[in-house]
Amino acid sequence: MSNHISVVTEFAPEVQSNRKSEFPVNPLFLNRWSPRAYSERKVSDEDLNTILEAAHWAPSASNDQPWRFIVAKTQEQLGIFHQFVNEFNMVWASKAPVLIVVASKKVRGNGDPNVAHAFDSGTAWGSLALQATLLGLVTHAMGGFDREKARQLLNVPDELELHAVIAVGYLGDKSKLPEALQARELPNGRLPLSEVVFEGTITK
Numbered sequence: 001m002s003n004h005i006s007v008v009t010e011f012a013p014e015v016q017s018n019r020k021s022e023f024p025v026n027p028l029f030l031n032r033w034s035p036r037a038y039s040e041r042k043v044s045d046e047d048l049n050t051i052l053e054a055a056h057w058a059p060s061a062s063n064d065q066p067w068r069f070i071v072a073k074t075q076e077q078l079g080i081f082h083q084f085v086n087e088f089n090m091v092w093a094s095k096a097p098v099l100i101v102v103a104s105k106k107v108r109g110n111g112d113p114n115v116a117h118a119f120d121s122g123t124a125w126g127s128l129a130l131q132a133t134l135l136g137l138v139t140h141a142m143g144g145f146d147r148e149k150a151r152q153l154l155n156v157p158d159e160l161e162l163h164a165v166i167a168v169g170y171l172g173d174k175s176k177l178p179e180a181l182q183a184r185e186l187p188n189g190r191l192p193l194s195e196v197v198f199e200g201t202i203t204k
């Protein structure tokens, strides 16, 4: 259990040479990145439960907890998910041992629309990704999937919106990726903070 709550104190080697924060932050935030090279190693049910547990402790408007996670981890379940992930993602995502559809409930218990459902579910996915990093796992969100096909194949009701498919697994050998993807298999950067943070009023 202790490794689930351990504090990350070191930047990963590939992060050290590619990412720099302007202000100090725990290395955990930079160590999370979205690789495409997945190893064959399976994810234990214990670790899978831990990342989902972390996700569902996210804050949400009125504590409505609109997030829903549909998990594929058996060959049969993965085979169904592979039918709706876009071709350009399947090139690498077919190797991921776990895929998770992140959905959210658009209506509250009383039937009113929940305007915060997407915001809240994004927060939950962020927690999932950070907890995965703490466990030595990697994650990669994909918006590139056929939502209608997913809805049909997974029997998803209309009141749920489908946001992303998340690949979860362990970092693998990038030489097994197609060349164009090998070149992109590095942590990327961020805009300067001054382009996204404004004081008092928005100035750009």
Ligand SMILES: Cc1cc2nc3c(=O)[nH]c(=O)nc-3n(C[C@H](O)[C@H](O)[C@H](O)COP(=O)(O)O)c2cc1C
Pocket (backbone or CB within 6 Å): 032, 033, 034, 035, 089, 140, 141, 142, 143, 144, 145, 163, 164, 187, 188
């Ligand atoms: C909602 C969402 C959809 C995304 N869709 C895709 C996708 O379809 N294919 C892909 O390769 N990456 C996808 N990404 C990954 C982003 O490109 C990546 O998170 C971004 O470049 C930042 O890099 P980092 O996650 O390594 O920090 C998606 C990320 C998010 C959050």
